Amino acid sequence: MNQENLSKINSYLSFKLGEEEFAAHVGKVLNILEMTRITEVPKAPEYMKGVINLRGIVLPVIDTRIKFGMTPTEYTANTCIIVLDIEVDNETIQIGALVDAVQAVLEIDKNKVLPPPSIGSKYRSEFIEGVANIDEKFIMILNMDAVFSIEDVASLKTKTEETDITRSVEEVG
Amino acid sequence: MDNFKKKFIEEATDLMDGLERSLLELEENPNDQSIIQQVFRAMHTLKGNSGMFGFDKIDSFTHEMETIYDLIRNDKQQVTREILDLTLAAVDHLKVLLDEESFNEPSVQENHIRLLNKVRAIINGDKKDEKLHIEKPTQPIQSEENDLGNTFYVLFDPVSELFNNGTNPLFLLDELYSLGQVKVFAHLNKIPSLDKINPELCYTYWEAIVYTQDNVNSISDVFIFVEDEATIDIQKISGGNLLADDLFITELKKLEGVQNDIGITKIQKLAQQIQSSRVKDKIVAPGVKERVQSKETAISSIRVSADKLDMLMNLVSELVTTQARLTLFAENNVESGLMPIAENVQKLSRQLRDIAFSIVLIPIENMLTRFQRLVRDLSSELGKEVVFITEGADTELDKTIIESLADPLMHILRNSIDHGIEDAEERLKKGKPKQGKINLKAFYSGANVMIQISDDGAGIDPEIISQKAISKGIITADRKLTHREVLDLVFLPGFSTAKQVTDVSGRGVGMDVVKRKIADIRGEVEIESKFGFGTTITIKLPLTLSIIDGLLVKVDDTHYIIPLSVVDKIYAIEHEKIAKTFNNIVVLDGKQIPFFYIRREFEHTESTETYEQVIVVNFEEKSVGLIVDSVVGEYQAVLKPLGKHYKKQDMISGATILGDGTVALVMDTNKIIKLFANHEDFKIGDELNKE
Amino acid sequence: MAKTILIVDDSESIREVVSFTLENEGYNVLIAIDGTDALKFLDGTHVDLIITDLHMPNMDGIELIRHVRKMEQYQRIPILFLTTESQAAKKMEAKDAGATGWIIKPFVPAKLIAALNKVLR
Numbered sequence A: 001m002n003q004e005n006l007s008k009i010n011s012y013l014s015f016k017l018g019e020e021e022f023a024a025h026v027g028k029v030l031n032i033l034e035m036t037r038i039t040e041v042p043k044a045p046e047y048m049k050g051v052i053n054l055r056g057i058v059l060p061v062i063d064t065r066i067k068f069g070m071t072p073t074e075y076t077a078n079t080c081i082i083v084l085d086i087e088v089d090n091e092t093i094q095i096g097a098l099v100d101a102v103q104a105v106l107e108i109d110k111n112k113v114l115p116p117p118s119i120g121s122k123y124r125s126e127f128i129e130g131v132a133n134i135d136e137k138f139i140m141i142l143n144m145d146a147v148f149s150i151e152d153v154a155s156l157k158t159k160t161e162e163t164d165i166t167r168s169v170e171e172v173g
Numbered sequence B: 001m002d003n004f005k006k007k008f009i010e011e012a013t014d015l016m017d018g019l020e021r022s023l024l025e026l027e028e029n030p031n032d033q034s035i036i037q038q039v040f041r042a043m044h045t046l047k048g049n050s051g052m053f054g055f056d057k058i059d060s061f062t063h064e065m066e067t068i069y070d071l072i073r074n075d076k077q078q079v080t081r082e083i084l085d086l087t088l089a090a091v092d093h094l095k096v097l098l099d100e101e102s103f104n105e106p107s108v109q110e111n112h113i114r115l116l117n118k119v120r121a122i123i124n125g126d127k128k129d130e131k132l133h134i135e136k137p138t139q140p141i142q143s144e145e146n147d148l149g150n151t152f153y154v155l156f157d158p159v160s161e162l163f164n165n166g167t168n169p170l171f172l173l174d175e176l177y178s179l180g181q182v183k184v185f186a187h188l189n190k191i192p193s194l195d196k197i198n199p200e201l202c203y204t205y206w207e208a209i210v211y212t213q214d215n216v217n218s219i220s221d222v223f224i225f226v227e228d229e230a231t232i233d234i235q236k237i238s239g240g241n242l243l244a245d246d247l248f249i250t251e252l253k254k255l256e257g258v259q260n261d262i263g264i265t266k267i268q269k270l271a272q273q274i275q276s277s278r279v280k281d282k283i284v285a286p287g288v289k290e291r292v293q294s295k296e297t298a299i300s301s302i303r304v305s306a307d308k309l310d311m312l313m314n315l316v317s318e319l320v321t322t323q324a325r326l327t328l329f330a331e332n333n334v335e336s337g338l339m340p341i342a343e344n345v346q347k348l349s350r351q352l353r354d355i356a357f358s359i360v361l362i363p364i365e366n367m368l369t370r371f372q373r374l375v376r377d378l379s380s381e382l383g384k385e386v387v388f389i390t391e392g393a394d395t396e397l398d399k400t401i402i403e404s405l406a407d408p409l410m411h412i413l414r415n416s417i418d419h420g421i422e423d424a425e426e427r428l429k430k431g432k433p434k435q436g437k438i439n440l441k442a443f444y445s446g447a448n449v450m451i452q453i454s455d456d457g458a459g460i461d462p463e464i465i466s467q468k469a470i471s472k473g474i475i476t477a478d479r480k481l482t483h484r485e486v487l488d489l490v491f492l493p494g495f496s497t498a499k500q501v502t503d504v505s506g507r508g509v510g511m512d513v514v515k516r517k518i519a520d521i522r523g524e525v526e527i528e529s530k531f532g533f534g535t536t537i538t539i540k541l542p543l544t545l546s547i548i549d550g551l552l553v554k555v556d557d558t559h560y561i562i563p564l565s566v567v568d569k570i571y572a573i574e575h576e577k578i579a580k581t582f583n584n585i586v587v588l589d590g591k592q593i594p595f596f597y598i599r600r601e602f603e604h605t606e607s608t609e610t611y612e613q614v615i616v617v618n619f620e621e622k623s624v625g626l627i628v629d630s631v632v633g634e635y636q637a638v639l640k641p642l643g644k645h646y647k648k649q650d651m652i653s654g655a656t657i658l659g660d661g662t663v664a665l666v667m668d669t670n671k672i673i674k675l676f677a678n679h680e681d682f683k684i685g686d687e688l689n690k691e
Numbered sequence C: 001m002a003k004t005i006l007i008v009d010d011s012e013s014i015r016e017v018v019s020f021t022l023e024n025e026g027y028n029v030l031i032a033i034d035g036t037d038a039l040k041f042l043d044g045t046h047v048d049l050i051i052t053d054l055h056m057p058n059m060d061g062i063e064l065i066r067h068v069r070k071m072e073q074y075q076r077i078p079i080l081f082l083t084t085e086s087q088a089a090k091k092m093e094a095k096d097a098g099a100t101g102w103i104i105k106p107f108v109p110a111k112l113i114a115a116l117n118k119v120l121r
Helices: A003-008 A159-172 B003-028 B033-053 B056-073 B081-097 B100-104 B106-125 B160-165 B169-179 B216-222 B224-229 B246-255 B264-277 B305-332 B339-360 B365-382 B399-420 B424-429 B462-471 B483-491 B511-520 B575-580 B669-679 C012-024 C035-042 C061-070 C088-097 C109-119
Strands: A011-017 A020-025 A029-034 A048-054 A057-063 A080-088 A091-099 A101-107 A128-134 A137-142 B150-158 B180-187 B205-212 B230-239 B361-363 B386-391 B396-398 B436-445 B448-455 B524-530 B534-542 B547-555 B558-563 B567-574 B585-588 B591-597 B611-619 B622-628 B630-638 B652-657 B663-667 C004-008 C028-032 C049-053 C079-084 C101-105
Touching: A011 A080, A011 A091, A011 A137, A029 A048, A048 A091, A048 B663, A057 B652, A080 A101, B003 B033, B003 B081, B003 B365, B003 C012, B033 B056, B033 C012, B033 C079, B033 C101, B056 B081, B056 B106, B081 B100, B081 B106, B100 B106, B150 B169, B150 B216, B150 B264, B160 B224, B169 B180, B169 B205, B169 B216, B169 C109, B205 B216, B216 B224, B216 B230, B224 B230, B224 C101, B224 C109, B230 B264, B246 B264, B305 B339, B305 B630, B339 B361, B339 B630, B361 B365, B361 B399, B365 B386, B365 B399, B365 B436, B396 B399, B399 B436, B399 B448, B399 B511, B399 B534, B462 B483, B483 B511, B483 B524, B511 B524, B547 B611, B547 B622, B547 B663, B558 B630, B567 B575, B567 B585, B567 B622, B575 B611, B585 B611, B591 B611, B591 B669, B611 B630, B611 B669, B622 B669, B630 B652, B630 B663, C004 C012, C004 C035, C012 C028, C012 C109, C028 C035, C035 C049, C035 C061, C049 C061, C061 C079, C061 C088, C079 C088, C079 C109, C101 C109
Parallel strands: A020 A137, A057 A091, B386 B436, B558 B663, B591 B622, C004 C028, C004 C049, C049 C079, C079 C101
Antiparallel strands: A011 A020, A011 A101, A029 A080, A048 A057, A080 A091, A128 A137, B150 B205, B150 B230, B180 B205, B361 B396, B436 B448, B448 B534, B524 B534, B547 B558, B547 B630, B567 B611, B585 B591, B611 B622, B652 B663
16 A cells, blocks of 8 residues: 555554554554464564464564563454564565454544653553544554564563563563 | 667676686686687677677677687787786676676776777787788679669579589579569570489579669679579679560560570670660669568567576475475375375476576586686785685575675685785795695585685784784783684674785775675684684585475474484484483484483473484584474475564574465574573583594 | 578577567577587477577587588578678588578678578578
8 A cells, every 4th residue: 555545544453452452554454364373483582472374474473462561462262463564674574463352443533643642651652653532442553663663672661661561571471 | 678688798798707717717728729719719709799789899899809819729829918918808898898888988988999909919919911800891893873773684503513502593583583573594405314314403594684773782692602603694784674675575585495595695785776776764663672671579578587587486486385285185185096196296396396496506606707806816916926726616506695605705815815825925934835825615514505715824813813802892801712712803893903904805894794794694604714824714604595305393283394404313212211311412323412302492391202203413513413292204395584573583594384384493403503502501522422 | 381490509699689580570480509409409390491600519500510411301401500701711611511501790680581581482
């Protein structure tokens, strides 16, 4: 999808990680897959869940929850893999984002989107494009390129929260 | 650019590369006739073909160069250093000329003239008055001709053996007809009686009256191939078209049927008669058929081989994957009777794969000429005598790897000549032969290609390196480093220990860049050096091709592929035996083999099986065992990249999709073993594997 | 029926340009990369004309022509060879070997066709 058309579309795919709701621009979404067997690659960062076969292509799958500093995804009937187009180093690659549930495709008008709060926010603002209030819920619209960039830093949480995550990860680990 | 031109440029480049190689060979063997022939032939082909595709400068330039070598092959000139230098410079110039725009540069034009002058000087230096290549295109005979065409008399009397050359005289007559209006008389009087006829001989001869708007050359042109095999007489008998003249035709008819030649004299007389008795009319000449020049229509672009190859490789990959699925299906549905067919498909796809690969793999030989030139030019420039020996030129590598190798290797060679090899005086003082030696050796080792460059030069002084490292703050003065560690310092950025940044290898391009470039092609580089004696640089490269023959194994619920090229043997072993050892060594076939328990190392759960499999693999010429749950079998794995997110880890070189759709991980056993060995403080020492 | 022409030349660029020209004229074109390769073709396929370069590896043009003339079915086949102007001696040699005619390099397609018309109809 070229840039021009992209900007005209206001559709977003919303998904859940735990109790929190997020949204990604549909231009980034290629596919939604049911949970399937993921082959784990040894000695990789924890958020790299492994790889799956997507029609002949080897697709890396990232545990989005871990990226957001939550406990690892527990598989339920609703767990899905969202296949996304991500821009990395001027290249477009595909990755799979593991999420707890996919909700719906929402039309979010540009003027309904509020800028992300800069102070006191739970998550680092580079990853959040904005926040929208839909049906009494706050949905965080994500910059998927930033969320899934190749970074050594596992967490997207702000510094104050970091000590909490390490603890929770160790508990689970 | 049109495709034919592109094709010619490719070919010409190959020819020039070959020419360069031959010239270097010629330097070593200046009297070898066969090499001289090779050089001459290459130039000749270049000359002959370049004109076809519009490269006139190359045509004329090579034409002159060729003259020198013509003299040489006729023993009228010796191969001298001057000539070789000139020819090599000429080849460089020719390569530049392949880019048609290049001649717009004044520097190129100057070079062109300069080289040509040198060439001519050499040619003229030859005192003999021999005339070479003065053949000018034959000048067409200009005769006064009437715009409306002329009538000619043509006699065509071929030798009887005319047919032996595949000539068909009737075709030649047809050609005459295409020139205008023609009346032909066939003379059969020479044909012997039936009993004496030899059907393989030609007894007929012809006379013809030809009217054409073309000049006489078009007529003589018709018979050009048979000039030596026939008596040909062409004479203009009149302006205008006598054949359109009724009187002429009538008189001609009278002469017809005569056994012997009509003869030119009779015709001329007749013509004169007609002319004097008739008023010349403006005769509208029949249009002469023109041969339509075939237009070069644009062809839909045919891709250059490199892309075709990529496509071919992709298709072969797809075929291999699909074939795996077919085999799996056949195995699971034995009743279908598909097994034998699936086996055949497997065999065929394997063969296809091998051939496709052989096309994609290129021997490094092609790169070597570049290096030979470099060594030659550089050693001459720096005033050092260097002998460059290459071994294993036929070792093959993936073309992309070769392309990425050229720069690092050039750099290593430069270093060697510039900083490694000492000048003649110093070498003699050291008791070394005057000539420095640089050896480039390429060979296979397990699943890798090794390229080793060694010189017998000054070697690396560990003291200087350490000092520099200390002064750069990389290490502290009291830190004790092993010999290896000191040498490895050379790979750090900014580490050129050259006292002056010479024009040749300075400019901040250091061994760190070399290391990085080699790492980019998943290779490794190591330095070994003995101060005073020489340096050896070893590069290890993977044969990463998109399809590898592997051993499919299972660990827990994950499938892994171990490249067959490293697999030595497989043993079954009791779980007990492995669990109980305390030093990671197991005895197999009387040998002590260190092992790694994949389940443990890859953080799977502990095994509950009684038996497991030890895959003994080659690791740097030693044997190491990798323990897996079970071996599934041989598998042709189509290697797929894991993606950028997995770039940091290198234990798994890629993934492959199995027949049932699941993903198997391809192990890089060298990296795995290295990693495990380090992390367990485990030395895979020589003592363990004394055979 | 369309005539078949066999082109023998070790230069791919020449082979391409010649076959393109001939195919445009409606001929069937077969290609061989040198004399040895050409003989393999001639062993089975029927060919109406051979166009060959002189300088080729393995088996050069002259030798090829000699071989062809010894083959029963090709004793009379028209054979054209490619030559550069400066090879007067070669021309004689080729003709002595049995060649019908020649095409001078560099040539434009029209010249090729002109030579063709003298030996093939």
